[in-house]
Amino acid sequence: MSNITFDPTTLSQSTNKTVIITGAARGIGAATAKLFNQHGANVVLADLSQFRAAAENLINSEFAHPERAIFVTGSIVNWAELTACFKTAIQKFGSLDVVVANAGIMESRPVLDLSVDKDGELREDEEAGSVIDVNLKGTLNSIIPSTQTKISEFLMCSITALRLALFHMTKNPDVSHDTPKSILLVGSTSSYFGGTGVTAYVASKHGILGLLRASQSEARELGVRINAVAPFFTPTYVTAGFAAQWRESGLEENTPELVAETIALVSLDEGRSGECVLVAGRYLRELEGSRMRLLPDWVGEDVANFMARAMRFFVSIGGYVLPKKY
Numbered sequence: 001m002s003n004i005t006f007d008p009t010t011l012s013q014s015t016n017k018t019v020i021i022t023g024a025a026r027g028i029g030a031a032t033a034k035l036f037n038q039h040g041a042n043v044v045l046a047d048l049s050q051f052r053a054a055a056e057n058l059i060n061s062e063f064a065h066p067e068r069a070i071f072v073t074g075s076i077v078n079w080a081e082l083t084a085c086f087k088t089a090i091q092k093f094g095s096l097d098v099v100v101a102n103a104g105i106m107e108s109r110p111v112l113d114l115s116v117d118k119d120g121e122l123r124e125d126e127e128a129g130s131v132i133d134v135n136l137k138g139t140l141n142s143i144i145p146s147t148q149t150k151i152s153e154f155l156m157c158s159i160t161a162l163r164l165a166l167f168h169m170t171k172n173p174d175v176s177h178d179t180p181k182s183i184l185l186v187g188s189t190s191s192y193f194g195g196t197g198v199t200a201y202v203a204s205k206h207g208i209l210g211l212l213r214a215s216q217s218e219a220r221e222l223g224v225r226i227n228a229v230a231p232f233f234t235p236t237y238v239t240a241g242f243a244a245q246w247r248e249s250g251l252e253e254n255t256p257e258l259v260a261e262t263i264a265l266v267s268l269d270e271g272r273s274g275e276c277v278l279v280a281g282r283y284l285r286e287l288e289g290s291r292m293r294l295l296p297d298w299v300g301e302d303v304a305n306f307m308a309r310a311m312r313f314f315v316s317i318g319g320y321v322l323p324k325k326y
Contacts, residue, residue, distance in 0.1 A: 004277065004284050006265040013268045015040035017097040017179065020089050022161055025051035025071075028186065028234060029102040030058055031260035038064045039264075042093040046085050049073040068093075082160060086168045096168050096175050098267050101161035102186045162215060162226070170222045183219070184267040185212055185228040187276060192230065192287065209276065212288075216274045217319065225273040227266050230287065231259045232280035252281030 019036045023029040024045035037043045043063075045055045055071040063069050070092060072085045090096055162183060169181040190202045191209040212228045219226045234254035247253060262279045266272055278285040296304040314320055 003282075004286050006262075006269065006284075008265075010265050010268050011035075011039045011261075014264065016042070016095075018042040018044070018089055018093040018095045019098040019100065020044045020046060020086065020096065020165075021100040021102055022046045023102045025055040025058070028231070028256045028259050028263075029100075030055075031256035032100055032102065032263050033069070034058070034062055035257070035260045035264050036098075037066075037069050040065065041068065041098075042089075042095075043069045044085070044089040044092075045069065045071045047071070047073070079160075082164060086164050086172075090168065090172060090174050094174070094176075095179070096165075096172070096181075097179050098182045098184065099161060099165035099169075100184045100186065100263060100267065101165075102263075159211065162211065166219065166222060166224060169224055177223075180270055181224045182267045183224060183226045184263055185226065186263070187212070187228045187230045189230050189232045189278060189280065191228075191276070192278075212274070212276060220273070225270070227272050227274065228276040229259065229263050229266055230276050230278045231262075232278070234259055234279075252283065254279055254281055 014036050017036075019033075019041050021029050021033050021036075021043065024033045024043075025047040029045070029047070033043045033045050045059070047055060052071055052073060059066050059069045059071065070088070072088050073081070086096065162185070165183050168175060169183075170177070185208050187208040188201075188205040190198070190205040208228065212226060215226050231254055232252070234256060258281075259279050262277055262284065266275065266277055274288060276287045278287055295307075298304075299307070
């Protein structure tokens with residue numbers, strides 16, 4: 001498996017496109033917003049209200065085209081605010097071309113801690129719910145994370161972002177359909193490898209990968225490309241607790257700017273769909289195609305053939321037949 005390469009001139013395709021980025025006030029989100037804007041995109045930075053000052057300072061002091069950028073506040077648990085974010089982008093810039101579902105958090109204490117309360121009962125871990133809510137629910141709905149939400153909402157974060165993006169890209173009559181549409185989900189190496197002990201974070205990022213795979217059929221029908229990027233360790237506020245030790249170890253290190261460049265290139269490359277690109281310092285690998293090619297070695301050729309026939313069966317009947325609600 002060799003390193004993949006991108007044509008850097010692909011970034012020029014950003015010109016006049018409208019891009020929404022969730023979790024855009026800091027870290028990878030901020031670097032991605034700055035890069036798109038540098039190459040002529042209209043950028044909507046979506047994040048929590050407490051980050052308004054940071055986002056607006058970023059726009060005014062570091063953006064090449066500050067007139068092409070706005071900050072929009074929103075909450076992961078407020079569907080109306082999330083919908084308003086998309087509508088504001090379309091009203092301001094007249095289009096919607098790329099959505100980067102970047103918002104995410106990590107737990108600050110071990111989820112599998114078995115500490116008990118004063119009555120001797122196991123404590124409920126509400127923070128784990130927040131991580132799942134923001135990272136996964138927010139991506140699905142394309143929302144802005146709130147650290148006060150529950151675990152199912154990290155999963156739903158991804159779902160919200162995805163649903164709103166697909167709707168406004170394809171169903172909103174005010175959006176031009178003359179330009180290709182793209183959604184980029186920000187996963188993690190934890191989407192594939194989960195041995196770091198951050199249980200809720202790893203679970204949520206595995207969910208992002210499932211969302212990438214499960215959304216391909218509907219996305220193709222709507223003419224929207226959905227891809228993902230899986231960054232390895234990147235020094236941001238999420239990883240501040242061990243960033244210094246990582247650097248001292250001599251291990252490969254990302255920068256927010258390197259991850260942002262990969263996000264932009266994958267989202268703009270019209271030849272990519274259903275892919276997930278690992279970003280680990282100088283190493284770039286496409287993982288989903290490699291996984292499929294390795295499937296016969298992993299499960300055996302007989303099982304791989306059986307699974308392929310099973311997938312064709314589901315396609316032939318129009319997809320999975322959903323059970324009736326009871």
